[in-house]
Amino acid sequence: MGPGTLYEILKTLPVFEHPDLLVSGAKLDDAGVYRLNDDLALIQTVDFFTPMVDEPYLFGEIAAANALSDVYAMGGTPLTAMNITAFPTCSLDLGILRDILAGGASKVQEAGALLVGGHTIEDKEPKYGLAVTGTVHPQRVVTNQGAKPGDLLVLTKPVGVGIITTAIKAGEASRRAAREAADIMRQLNNKAAQVMVEVGVNACTDITGFGLIGHIYEICVGSNVGVEIEVHDIPVLEAALEYARMGLVPGGAYVNRRFLEEKIHWVGNVPEEIQDVLFDPQTSGGLLIVVPQDKANRLTEKLEAVGVKGFKIGRVTDEPSKIRLEGD
Template sequence: MTIDTTQAPRLTSLSHGGGCGCKIAPGVLADLMSRSALPKQFYAQLLVGTETADDAAVYQINDEQAIVATTDFFMPIVDDPYDFGRIAATNALSDIYAMGGTPVMALAIVGMPINVLPHDVIAKILEGGESVCRDAGIPLAGGHSIDSVEPIYGLVGIGVVHPKNLKRNSDAQSGDVLILGKPLGVGIQSAALKKGLLDNAGYAAMVQTTTQLNRPGTVLAQIEGVHALTDVTGFGLLGHTLELARGAGLTASIDSDLVPLLPGVRELAEQGIATGASARNWASYGTQVDLGENVSDAMRSLLTDPQTSGGLLVSCQPSAIQQVLETFKGHGFSEASVIGRMQPGNAKVAVK
């Protein structure tokens, strides 16, 4: 029997937040994790755990192979169920690429208001996620589902990486340049969408960038001179750059004029369009960011804007710039740009 979807509620109307804007604020998350009374255990094979807020866990199984494991899920950022599934799946697999790994398998995480959403709508969400896995060349091999109040979808991603190609977010070096793979502004676009202020071109740009797999990460990790990798997601560009700075004990300098932006988002930001997560991000880490006098409130909103399925952030020595940019552009990331550098100083971000 075909289910009538004409009366289906908008997906975004069923959730209090959307995409990576749903993340717990970084300051709150750090406080929660610090409250564990259990002693930390040491595992020699665990190459990456929770110590540096990296993108995925990495466990070495032999001299040439390590497992990369991650999970990511959230509530709808768009109303189209197929697009929601695609965006959530692309975002989840990004963490594997951000470690320099190659995805090999995924499991679905599904929470749906089963008596509120038509089953055809839910099936489209699942279909969207499966299409991304197929594009990545991996099986969606199973998962887990629950009946929940808000719609939730995402993946557990499993990948592999050679230990020598593993790229942490904590290994940037003084003198490195910072290169961003995708333009910013997804969170602002999603806020505009909810207010009915995002035009068709803006929506198309948002879906295009959030469904573009960060495949370059696997290749970038093998380039001599690439020292650190991460992806820019819910904590915004400033938050994830600050993680690089903390891990390396350096100052990360960003030139805001060089940061690529999605079309129209600067104008939206200047109109005051922003997510609540942007303000929460700034409240969490703003004391560790030096903003230049010429950095506007709108630009601050863009720099703290939570990115769903955002771009890779690369820290590499200057001699690797051309190869890094060519790798990005060879995979269709035409707006990849040098945006700053790592330099001696306190662990902070300085923006001009």
């Protein structure tokens, strides 16, 4: 579902408030956070979707990594997970479901969390994901609302996987491009989150269905700031640019663009295929970390030390909700 449609629905629903509800769904953040006591809060999130790859085990890995990512974006540690599954048992081999669940379980195990059950329904198309509970210290919650003018934006994964998965479905993606995208999507954001918490940052979100620009916009709204992005500094998968030129762009990218087009300012030359990538819905994308300028080098150095590349892509400004995208 696109951001515009979702916001229209959510604004009609009641807003739940409680002294211990530190982050609610009303704040457009990645997960909810509820304080249990002075030293412990729970992070709760859920995510599931239809397959974007043909390999069942890989699909399970990607869906689980995507769901776990919300906990990492809040600066937390996954504790437990529950499967959410829809599957057509009358038309597909049950071995496919077994492989999907095994792939998901492998990522839960890699995260150091516990798989404690789940729920399965009959459906015409397979769907899979997780409901995840994590923990965090109440005073160390990282939200998308703390960005300050002068902060730098650091992205931990390249963008463009949505375009590549669209090319996969069309039978146009090379084996190399498909594998590169899969490896990015199945990678947990745990190491990046650990470094982020250690260094101390002002805000964070993970890049998923609303695309890079959509999630930047959420930080702008949540923090009452603007951003300036250097487009040439954004890490982009080369194959995604090739497939975008071929018109292999997912429908969600156009939905994201329509919602955001009046909220952004293009400066200089930004080719159409790069614009497509910036709006491209990501699956299990990287963390977008907002860090004070004097900590930025320390953050990227520590990320590098644990095998994660941190890309400085822009800075925060004091112009509320203004997104400035600077090309060549």
